[in-house]
Amino acid sequence: MSADVIEEEWLLSMEQVRSLLEWIREHAAYRSIYPFMRIVAEQALRPEEARALRVRDVVLPEGDWGILTARHGRKARAIPLQPQFVEFLREWISEAGLREDDLLISGMRCGPLSVSGYQRAREQAQEAFLPRDELYSWRLGEPISILRESCLVKWLRTGISTVTVAEWAGVTPSWLALRYPYCFRSEDIEIDWDHLAEIMALPDVRKS
Numbered sequence: 001m002s003a004d005v006i007e008e009e010w011l012l013s014m015e016q017v018r019s020l021l022e023w024i025r026e027h028a029a030y031r032s033i034y035p036f037m038r039i040v041a042e043q044a045l046r047p048e049e050a051r052a053l054r055v056r057d058v059v060l061p062e063g064d065w066g067i068l069t070a071r072h073g074r075k076a077r078a079i080p081l082q083p084q085f086v087e088f089l090r091e092w093i094s095e096a097g098l099r100e101d102d103l104l105i106s107g108m109r110c111g112p113l114s115v116s117g118y119q120r121a122r123e124q125a126q127e128a129f130l131p132r133d134e135l136y137s138w139r140l141g142e143p144i145s146i147l148r149e150s151c152l153v154k155w156l157r158t159g160i161s162t163v164t165v166a167e168w169a170g171v172t173p174s175w176l177a178l179r180y181p182y183c184f185r186s187e188d189i190e191i192d193w194d195h196l197a198e199i200m201a202l203p204d205v206r207k208s
Contacts, residue, residue, distance in 0.1 A: 003171075003178040012150040017041050020147075023125040033121045035092050036105040036113055041147040043079050044155070044169055045070055051112045053104040055093060060086045072170045079168045118144060152176070156183040 012020070021041060025034045039050045049070045058081070059067040066081035066089070081089070089104075098104065107113040122144050148169075155165045162173045162184075169176070177184050 003175045005181060006149055006179060008153075008182050010146065010149075011153055012146060014150075014154065017147065017150060020122075020125045023128050024121055027124070027128075028121045030107065030113075030117055030121075032096075032105050032107065032113055033118050035089075036118060037122070037144065037147065038088070039068075039105070040144060041151060042085060043068055043070075043081070044148045044151040045079075046072065046148060046170075047115075047118075047144050049170075050105060051103075054100075055098050055102050055104050056100045058089055058104065060090050060093075062086075062090070070170065075170065077167060077170050149179075153180055153183060156180060 021034065021038055024037050028034055036050055039045055039053070040047060045053075049072055052071065053068075057069045057071075060081070064083060064086070066083075066086040068079045068081050069076055070079060071077075092098075093104070103110065103112065105113050107117060152165060152169055155168070156162065156176065162176055166173045166176055
């Protein structure tokens, strides 16, 4: 699995993500675009994974952490859902009248959410709150994927282990290191050199 570096300045700050989601919630033409964007932004799903989710893929206990099962290819992975997000999904499922086998996020006529629909909403939101020179400099296949990228970097910088982030994202730790090298700079790590010398020292071998 190869990974090109995504430049740090292309990532969205949490304030920018919040502004984008608020705009989508208030102005998007289709109401399911908001939960779709929020799942990508907060759970770091690939857009195609979020579009394929069904109600049965989420476990939503009241007042507790939940679990979202995402699938990429033939591989499934579990992602924890914080209680606040659990409550949001519970309300969404109830208001939309969704059943277990229904798509969690659907488009017109209960089919998958259209790519063109959420891309158009995304572009409109960008124009509403981002400086013009930041709008179209994405290297990713689908612009909304920058939300996933920004979430992964946030997870890494909050101290969640690389292995755990890789498991949640459906990638490898080495992919994360190649994609976001600024999250792994050695100068940001304090090394106890005395302790390092102590644990690496071999026992003395004395001649008899």
